[in-house]
Amino acid sequence: MAVPSASPQVPDxxxxxxxxxxxxxxxxxxxxxxxVITLVPLVLVLYTVIQKGSAAISWQFxxxxxxxxxxxxxxxxxxxxxxxxxxxxxxxxxxxIAIPLGILGAVYINEYGGKSVLxxxxxxxxxxxxxxxxxxxxxxxxxxxxxxxxxxxxxGSFALACLMLPIIxxxxxxxxxxxxxxxxxxxxxxxxxxxxxxxTVVLPAAVSGIVSGALLAVARAxxxxxxxxxxxxxxxxxxxNLFSGANTTLSAQIFVNATSSYTGAEQRAWGAALTLxxxxxxxxxxxxxxxARFTRYTR
Amino acid sequence: xxxxxxxxxxxxAGPAHPxxxxxxxxxxxxxxxxxxxxxxxxxxLVLIVVSTAQQSTGWFSQEGLSGIFSVDWDPAANHYGAMxxxxxTAITSVIAIVVAVPFSVAIAxxxxxxxxxxxxxxxxxxxxxxxVVPSVVWGLWGFVVLVPWLQNHIYPHVGNVLNGVxxxxxxxxxxxxxxxxxxxxxxxxxxxxxxxxxxSREVIATVPAxxxxxxxxxxxxxxxxxxGAVWPHSxxxxxxxxxxxxxxxxxxxxxxxxxxxxxxxxxxxxxxTGYSFPSVIANQFGEAVGVQRAAxxxxxxxxxxxxxxxxxxxxxxxxxxxxxxxxx
Numbered sequence: 049m050a051v052p053s054a055s056p057q058v059p060d061x062x063x064x065x066x067x068x069x070x071x072x073x074x075x076x077x078x079x080x081x082x083x084v085i086t087l088v089p090l091v092l093v094l095y096t097v098i099q100k101g102s103a104a105i106s107w108q109f110x111x112x113x114x115x116x117x118x119x120x121x122x123x124x125x126x127x128x129x130x131x132x133x134x135x136x137x138x139x140x141x142x143x144x145i146a147i148p149l150g151i152l153g154a155v156y157i158n159e160y161g162g163k164s165v166l167x168x169x170x171x172x173x174x175x176x177x178x179x180x181x182x183x184x185x186x187x188x189x190x191x192x193x194x195x196x197x198x199x200x201x202x203x204g205s206f207a208l209a210c211l212m213l214p215i216i217x218x219x220x221x222x223x224x225x226x227x228x229x230x231x232x233x234x235x236x237x238x239x240x241x242x243x244x245x246x247x248t249v250v251l252p253a254a255v256s257g258i259v260s261g262a263l264l265a266v267a268r269a270x271x272x273x274x275x276x277x278x279x280x281x282x283x284x285x286x287x288x289n290l291f292s293g294a295n296t297t298l299s300a301q302i303f304v305n306a307t308s309s310y311t312g313a314e315q316r317a318w319g320a321a322l323t324l325x326x327x328x329x330x331x332x333x334x335x336x337x338x339x340a341r342f343t344r345y346t347r
Numbered sequence: 348x349x350x351x352x353x354x355x356x357x358x359x360a361g362p363a364h365p366x367x368x369x370x371x372x373x374x375x376x377x378x379x380x381x382x383x384x385x386x387x388x389x390x391x392l393v394l395i396v397v398s399t400a401q402q403s404t405g406w407f408s409q410e411g412l413s414g415i416f417s418v419d420w421d422p423a424a425n426h427y428g429a430m431x432x433x434x435x436t437a438i439t440s441v442i443a444i445v446v447a448v449p450f451s452v453a454i455a456x457x458x459x460x461x462x463x464x465x466x467x468x469x470x471x472x473x474x475x476x477x478x479v480v481p482s483v484v485w486g487l488w489g490f491v492v493l494v495p496w497l498q499n500h501i502y503p504h505v506g507n508v509l510n511g512v513x514x515x516x517x518x519x520x521x522x523x524x525x526x527x528x529x530x531x532x533x534x535x536x537x538x539x540x541x542x543x544x545x546x547s548r549e550v551i552a553t554v555p556a557x558x559x560x561x562x563x564x565x566x567x568x569x570x571x572x573x574x575g576a577v578w579p580h581s582x583x584x585x586x587x588x589x590x591x592x593x594x595x596x597x598x599x600x601x602x603x604x605x606x607x608x609x610x611x612x613x614x615x616x617x618x619x620t621g622y623s624f625p626s627v628i629a630n631q632f633g634e635a636v637g638v639q640r641a642a643x644x645x646x647x648x649x650x651x652x653x654x655x656x657x658x659x660x661x662x663x664x665x666x667x668x669x670x671x672x673x674x675x
Binding site for chain 2: 152174195274278329
């Protein structure tokens with residue numbers, strides 16, 4: 049572009065002239081604006097949940113029994129005790145299933161599969177599986193488990209585990225890729241078997257990233273509603289037995305109460321929402337601190 | 348992927364144990380365990396198709412192909428057509444994409460090209476927070492806060508202003524409803540911004556530094572560098588990222604179930620109530636029996652097939668473009 053320079057002898061190399069510079073600044077401002085506008089719904093949702101939820105929440109709320117959404121409460125609009133218990137049980141057991149399987153799957157893809165077609169295909173399909181709608185996972189567990197063994201917390205755990213599995217595989221795989229090959233070579237040179245190298249050298253070197261990836265997957269699963277609806281059959285009573293009988297979770301309670309117009313339902317929903325978001329954010333913060341702390345030591 | 352045998356240490360160490368006669372039992376056991384876990388992904392995907400297809404045969408045999416793709420969804424008349432849901436799913440996810448993509452790509456560019464590495468981290472955290480807010484909480488907030496506000500203060504004005512305007516009048520004219528395709532689409536957009544942003548970032552990060560430096564050396568401004576060096580390289584990958592987002596929007600259930608208004612109809616009014624695959628399954632599955640239950644499972648199968656196709660294409664595109672960029 050032939051832009052007539054102001055002083056022909058000494059061209060100004062620092063700043064592009066006029067309109068090009070304005071355009072550049074305009075675009076930078078637009079990018080920041082996009083970020084700020086995206087913040088608006090996040091701030092609004094958090095503000096509403098905290099404002100309305102903190103009015104509902106109390107120790108009594110977190111521990112006492114739930115009242116069905118269509119029952120008029122007498123004085124206290126009912127608590128979320130069974131749901132808190134159910135969420136922790138079901139998500140916890142799902143994590144117990146999915147984390148070891150996910151890590152082992154990633155170990156296969158990264159350590160054993162090498163460049164083989166099957167390993168590459170598995171890795172690709174794990175990517176695709178992260179896109180399977182959560183409601184389809186719910187239907188899947190319904191058809192394969194609930195139809196034969198009935199509703200239970202365990203079925204909910206299976207559905208959540210199916211959702212977590214590909215996320216954990218992918219995040220673990222990324223972390224295993226970062227482990228330097230010299231570590232593996234050194235261990236092999238000492239005569240260690242492959243399983244020993246993987247378990248005592250490679251996985252410990254990547255542990256911080258693996259833990260944080262797994263916790264993020266758990267945090268997302270804790271909030272899932274769709275797969276829970278068909279697998280645990282939402283009830284109001286406390287069910288401490290994970291392996292049989294209908295159960296309940298915070299997410300399912302929010303869904304049941306959200307659209308109900310009965311007294312106290314909305315308040316219960318907000319209280320449950322605040323509890324659920326607190327659990328999810330707590331997991332995420334732990335994940336971030338784990339990463340921050342361990343990366344400092346390893347580098 | 349190249350078929351050249353790279354002398355990967357992990358590879359050569361396995362069979363190449365000239366000193367050991369055979370690998371210890373525990374070692375082989377662990378290998379088998381790892382392979383089994385890896386293949387579990389494929390097993391689950393196949394089982395999803397098999398089990399849902401098996402449970403929905405009642406629907407397919409009753410309705411036939413023409414019945415399945417009819418508009419009519421009427422449990423009282425025992426008639427179950429999927430077309431209205433297909434339409435609703437398509438419309439809401441297209442709205443979500445149209446709204447979400449400019450923001451996601453802008454934030455991805457901001458994170459990779461404008462804000463230097465370390466300072467970008469807080470922004471990444473904030474965007475990740477968006478992903479951690481559960482779907483049902485978006486639904487609750489949308490239902491209690493957003494829908495009444497839109498219904499009372501925004502949509503009526505939009506409807507009045509655009510009434511009679513050729514194309515826009517058809518899309519946004521009265522009658523308007525707070526729960527609508529558009530409301531659901533916008534909330535879905537918020538929910539898919541994090542995934543599109545993070546995938547776009549990955550793609551943009553693979554643009555070779557030498558291209559960018561070259562553009563700067565020619566005197567380009569940052570925006571000109573983005574247009575000339577970053578964009579041509581990452582175009583394909585960003586298309587893939589957008590398609591992954593599209594898949595997410597199609598499958599997002601609870602927020603859409605609460606916000607879409609639950610009436611199976613095909614209309615060009617974006618501000619009218621509608622229905623989509625995941626939301627009808629979530630809302631009706633509890634009370635459904637017999638053919639209706641089979642039909643809902645069948646809708647799940649259709650949704651699964653749709654999202655799998657979208658995701659296969661999307662991941663293929665992302666994989667190809669990042670691999671090309673890394674110069675394998």
